[in-house]
Amino acid sequence: MSIVFNSYSATPYKSIFPLKPISFKGQKEDDEFYMKKTIQLAESAVDNGQGPIASIIVKDGKIIGQGFNEIRKRKNPTAHAEMVAIEDACNKASSMKPLQGATIYTNCQPCPMCLGALYWSKIGRIVYANSCDDTENYGFDDKKMFADFKKPEQWREIKSVQVLREEGFNPLNKWQAESSSQAAKRLRQIQAANSNSFIPKEKNVA
């Protein structure tokens, strides 16, 4: 029996903090509306010879990105629907963090790669129709991957080795020094701008 995850209740768990109840009024209707569109897009992906997964990204009531699985088309095993939709949103965006606070609708629960990408993109919510338990029956390995990541590194399916740790710090330290000198420069600029704004008006009069 699959468990349907419900995040619409205002208090999904007993919080130790006195949180204000969050209103989800209309949220379920919106989610079902966009999920229907996502499922239709996934079906059209199958019609086009691609995998059966699609994603739509919505922010402030507008679709800002969408895509479907393009693994076969691009011959790239990482061209998952979520990645294609993120790329689409970023290509159309003018800001650095276009996905911040947005919702992604994806008919299948994100795999570890896409979940990581969604964390990096600062997405606000993830809404899915079929869980990793559901998709396992269709031959998807997501559940196995999540289980593998929980194991200690040396017992995982793909082996990792660590070499040249000390030399590896060089680019990190260079980047950190560069960032702090830029931050110091920005701080000096802000301080200079602020100190100018505090000059009494009479002093500006020639």
Ligand SMILES: [Zn+2]
């Ligand atoms: Zn994925």
